[in-house]
Amino acid sequence: MRAYTPKDNVQAKPYYTDRFYVAPQVPKQDVQSDEVFAADLAAIKAKFEVLDAYIQVSQMVVYINAKDNYGVLELLRDELEYTQLSEMSAIDWLAKSNQFEIFYQMLSMGKRKRLRIKCFIDKDEAINSVEKLFRSADWSEREMYDMFGVKVNNHPFLKRILMPYDWEGHPLLKTYPLEGDEFAQWYEVDKIYGKEARDIIGPEIRDTARVDRYDSERFARLGHEVPKGTKITGKEPKNPLAYQEEGGVFMIDRFDEKKSVIITDRDR
Incomplete structure (x- = not known):
């Protein structure tokens, strides 16, 4: 087990100072x-x-006009054997x-090829549903609407899918606070108890850096389990890993950590 280090104020110490950092791209090949x-x-x-096209990481990337998204995907499905929209x-x-x-992200099982169609829309512009x-x-279009606020024309049920219907804001926008905005901090309190209980209960704690690995009630301590409520000293002996309940399972050998082998050959 790694030595425990305090996680206070982790969110205030980002690894990148550029909030909109863009990672370098891998090389592109001619189609x-x-x-x-x-x-x-x-x-x-x-x-x-076609605005642009190239091959990258063994798949073709094609940029089109946003108004053509439905027609292009219909062509890929009906004439070019790209029968799966995987993402x-x-x-x-x-x-x-x-x-x-x-x-x-399109997949052709017959050709064993992957193809990615891309297009750009303005902030307040809508995209046609496919x-x-x-x-x-x-569900992918609903999630896109929920997380980014992208409107999708002709979708049969364009409602939020991950966040509550009455949620404010879109969590995957780069401008959305990592710990949520003021609305997020008070959402559960207001919903369950009412705004009049704010002074009594206080805002929700959404900072993941506050998770304590030695908290036996809120955090799993694999290999160092203790009963709930036990005072943690950090010096508890390590328990051997066991993936079966006491007494084992009929006709199945009990797992022995000492006899386990770590496979390093990925092609094995």
């Missing part, structure tokens, strides 16, 4: 270096305007250009 991607790009260009969301570039970057093309977009 023509891959025959399959080159043919796919030609099919897209035949019907839609979609937004990226907050409001501080840089007052825009959101919307991306759609839920009718891919059912997986239903």
Whole structure:
């Protein structure tokens, strides 16, 4: 077990001073270096305007106009064998250009290829829903609306999906405080007890740095478990790891930590 170090005021000591730090990108390759991607790009260009395209980390990235998102994804599904929308969301570039970057991660099982469609929309602009093309977009578009505030036209039920319906703000915006704003600090108190109880209860503590690894009531101490309420000294003996209840399981060998082997060969 690592030595315990106090975690006081951790949020005030960020690793990066640039709040909108952008990590360097990996190298890009020309689309023509891959025959399959080159043919796919030609099919897209035949019907839609392509702003940029390249291959990065073995997948093709294509930038299009936001108004063409539905048509491009329909083309990919019906004609180019990209039958799965595995992921979609937004990226907050409001501080840089007052825009959101919307991306759609496509997968073709037949071609064994991945393709990412990207487009930009302004802060108050809406994007067309692709839920009718891919059912997986239903919750993804709701999450994008919930976390970033991106409006989606023609969605069948565009409501928050992670936060309460009456929540204020969008937690994945880069301007959203890490510990929540004043509304977040008082939400549960106001909801359960009413605003008149604020002076009695106080605001919610949302600073994760306040989690104490030696707190036997709120934090799991793997290998150093003690009964609830026990006073922790930090000198408790280590308990051997056991993944079965007392008495074991019928016809299954009991796990022995001393006989375990750590596999270092990733291709094994």
